Amino acid sequence: MYIGRVAFSGPDGVEPRIVVAENTAGPWLDLRAAERLRLERRGAAVSAARRIALALVPGSTAAALEGGVAFFEAAHAALAAGDEEVTVAGSPTFLAPLDPTAYRDFMAFEDHFSFGYRWRGLPVPEVLYEFPVSYMGSVQGIIGPEEEVPWPHFCEHMDFELELGIVIGRSGRDIRPQDAHHYIAGFTILNDFSARDIQLKEMAAGLGPSKGKHFATAIGPWIAAAGQVTADNLRMRARINGEIWCDSSSSEIMWPVSEIVAWASASEHLAAGTLLGTGTANRGCGVELGRRLAPGDLVELDIEGLGVLRNRMGRPREGWTPVRRQRKDTDKNTLS
Amino acid sequence: MYIGRVAFSGPDGVEPRIVVAENTAGPWLDLRAAERLRLERRGAAVSAARRIALALVPGSTAAALEGGVAFFEAAHAALAAGDEEVTVAGSPTFLAPLDPTAYRDFMAFEDHFSFGYRWRGLPVPEVLYEFPVSYMGSVQGIIGPEEEVPWPHFCEHMDFELELGIVIGRSGRDIRPQDAHHYIAGFTILNDFSARDIQLKEMAAGLGPSKGKHFATAIGPWIAAAGQVTADNLRMRARINGEIWCDSSSSEIMWPVSEIVAWASASEHLAAGTLLGTGTANRGCGVELGRRLAPGDLVELDIEGLGVLRNRMGRPREGWTPVRRQRKDTDKNTLS
Numbered sequence: 001m002y003i004g005r006v007a008f009s010g011p012d013g014v015e016p017r018i019v020v021a022e023n024t025a026g027p028w029l030d031l032r033a034a035e036r037l038r039l040e041r042r043g044a045a046v047s048a049a050r051r052i053a054l055a056l057v058p059g060s061t062a063a064a065l066e067g068g069v070a071f072f073e074a075a076h077a078a079l080a081a082g083d084e085e086v087t088v089a090g091s092p093t094f095l096a097p098l099d100p101t102a103y104r105d106f107m108a109f110e111d112h113f114s115f116g117y118r119w120r121g122l123p124v125p126e127v128l129y130e131f132p133v134s135y136m137g138s139v140q141g142i143i144g145p146e147e148e149v150p151w152p153h154f155c156e157h158m159d160f161e162l163e164l165g166i167v168i169g170r171s172g173r174d175i176r177p178q179d180a181h182h183y184i185a186g187f188t189i190l191n192d193f194s195a196r197d198i199q200l201k202e203m204a205a206g207l208g209p210s211k212g213k214h215f216a217t218a219i220g221p222w223i224a225a226a227g228q229v230t231a232d233n234l235r236m237r238a239r240i241n242g243e244i245w246c247d248s249s250s251s252e253i254m255w256p257v258s259e260i261v262a263w264a265s266a267s268e269h270l271a272a273g274t275l276l277g278t279g280t281a282n283r284g285c286g287v288e289l290g291r292r293l294a295p296g297d298l299v300e301l302d303i304e305g306l307g308v309l310r311n312r313m314g315r316p317r318e319g320w321t322p323v324r325r326q327r328k329d330t331d332k333n334t335l336s
Numbered sequence: 337m338y339i340g341r342v343a344f345s346g347p348d349g350v351e352p353r354i355v356v357a358e359n360t361a362g363p364w365l366d367l368r369a370a371e372r373l374r375l376e377r378r379g380a381a382v383s384a385a386r387r388i389a390l391a392l393v394p395g396s397t398a399a400a401l402e403g404g405v406a407f408f409e410a411a412h413a414a415l416a417a418g419d420e421e422v423t424v425a426g427s428p429t430f431l432a433p434l435d436p437t438a439y440r441d442f443m444a445f446e447d448h449f450s451f452g453y454r455w456r457g458l459p460v461p462e463v464l465y466e467f468p469v470s471y472m473g474s475v476q477g478i479i480g481p482e483e484e485v486p487w488p489h490f491c492e493h494m495d496f497e498l499e500l501g502i503v504i505g506r507s508g509r510d511i512r513p514q515d516a517h518h519y520i521a522g523f524t525i526l527n528d529f530s531a532r533d534i535q536l537k538e539m540a541a542g543l544g545p546s547k548g549k550h551f552a553t554a555i556g557p558w559i560a561a562a563g564q565v566t567a568d569n570l571r572m573r574a575r576i577n578g579e580i581w582c583d584s585s586s587s588e589i590m591w592p593v594s595e596i597v598a599w600a601s602a603s604e605h606l607a608a609g610t611l612l613g614t615g616t617a618n619r620g621c622g623v624e625l626g627r628r629l630a631p632g633d634l635v636e637l638d639i640e641g642l643g644v645l646r647n648r649m650g651r652p653r654e655g656w657t658p659v660r661r662q663r664k665d666t667d668k669n670t671l672s
Contacts, residue, residue, distance in 0.1 A: 102474065122542075124663070127537045129660055133543050135546060136473060140605040141604060150603065204542075207539070208471050209544075211467075266489070266656055267489055267547070268476065268547070269477070322591070322598075
């Protein structure tokens with residue numbers, strides 16, 4: 001099963017609708033309409049069927065996943081019925097398949113992360129071999145397939161990152177690696193766009209990347225349900241303006257998906273609808289290749305079984321940046 | 337005006353209810369009930385009044401703030417009417433006043449952040465004087481006043497952090513510092529509990545703190561509306577088991593609240609319901625004082641005009657941690 005979201009333009013503006021399909025070529029079924037139909041056939045009045053279907057299948061995928069098994073039952077029933085009257089017609093515009101509750105990105109590919117430190121002239125920290133290290137990203141920065149990537153005013157060195165996205169389908173805490181598969185709804189392609197210049201400045205402070213990442217993270221074009229793909233051996237490629245820059249594989253991962261999920265939930269709450277990134281695949285970004293993105297570039301990420309996530313870079317714009325402050329007392333604050 | 341949330345126990349379990357007051361001593365008014373009453377008095381049928389009041393005043397403060405001016409109109413109308421029948425009786429249990437859309441923490445107090453680097457034997461990075469540096473925290477880790485702080489299984493060195501919390505009341509992008517006050521709904525106390533041992537390990541990787549912070553961030557006991565306090569000169573104190581450990585002031589801040597809000601929104605979307613932390617006040621945590629927290633300790637943060645946020649530390653428990661990995665090739669991955 002594949003789960004996506006398409007744009008529907010109605011009297012209240014453009015709204016997302018959750019759609020499901022057996023194959024990415026379609027047909028895609030409008031899940032709320034399918035559930036409404038199923039309820040009507042089981043005796044519900046039209047208005048009640050609409051009300052219940054809306055509660056079970058909201059526009060938010062995260063809210064839908066929070067509904068638990070009931071949501072997946074509706075999805076499977078829709079595919080089993082396969083009603084033509086709820087098929088999405090024409091060429092729908094796919095939106096980000098998930099509006100994540102939280103977005104958290106790991107560093108699980110050793111060749112990538114060790115390159116990153118060597119590139120900056122730093123030793124590779126021991127902690128990266130002790131547990132999978134992560135940072136929280138911004139859910140407000142999530143964009144979907146074909147959306148233009150806003151180019152922040154403080155960035156001159158733009159890059160992409162080819163990653164596997166893990167969609168959490170069930171809330172948990174202290175999940176063991178051997179149970180992790182019960183908590184994974186599926187997988188999607190993730191492009192963690194990176195403003196390298198400001199990211200490097202920020203990381204010098206030790207708090208991690210922030211402005212260097214928040215402006216945009218692309219996901220999509222849909223979610224492949226967990227049973228659909230085996231995450232541990234997927235070919236992962238990146239094409240820029242049609243040219244292959246990277247040909248990698250998820251099989252090179254050092255921290256497996258099960259341990260990423262387990263550690264993300266260790267002594268903290270992992271919510272349904274959370275998006276976890278594996279971190280960049282080996283050779284899966286421009287800095288590893290000595291290349292950078294330019295305004296207008298077309299970036300395509302292609303992961304076996306997950307489709308192609310395509311985004312075009314926007315153009316730089318104007319914006320405010322703070323005025324530098326003076327150190328209170330240089331001798332006191334800097335180590336000699 | 338003060339905005340809080342109290343626990344209501346009904347047939348569907350414990351639910352949060354938004355309450356408002358002119359003074360923190362009360363009376364606290366149940367805002368949904370007050371709005372329902374106001375609608376009824378203006379001719380709404382009882383069931384319609386309930387429906388509309390629920391939409392305007394949900395249990396989620398973030399969702400309520402997303403409602404825009406309509407929410408604040410309801411709050412002001414409730415206080416103006418001051419109906420006794422919607423007064424919260426007895427001694428309500430206050431919950432976290434906000435379920436943030438996003439939580440992002442800055443480093444705006446120079447003595448605190450410069451201490452942090454010296455403590456680790458590192459120079460203070462220039463970037464901290466170039467713009468206010470931040471990291472994204474976990475909204476799933478938010479706890480309220482009087483809630484016990486879960487002690488993660490991987491922590492031996494526990495600390496608190498005394499911070500001012502800024503509540504964003506209106507969504508924006510590229511907000512200028514001079515306009516920031518239009519986007520601030522109010523202020524609350526924020527305790528950014530920190531597992532220092534794992535935090536230091538994580539920060540060595542440059543991605544910032546993650547497991548060292550996500551287990552708990554306390555906020556409350558309520559939100560003081562922006563007009564109620566002037567954020568730039570508030571006395572800030574921390575007491576542990578009744579003993580004053582810290583007596584600081586928001587007047588020592590290097591990056592003002594207006595620039596924190598502006599930079600948080602520069603080339604990215606800042607959502608209504610977001611919680612921004614100023615970062616720890618000068619001298620506002622245990623490491624600056626050479627002290628650490630123990631299981632069972634009572635931590636009280638007291639900010640002038642905002643009340644007292646009180647939490648007791650829980651006790652360590654068991655949990656899974658990953659098995660350390662071997663480096664693929666030590667010579668290749670470590671700088672000589």
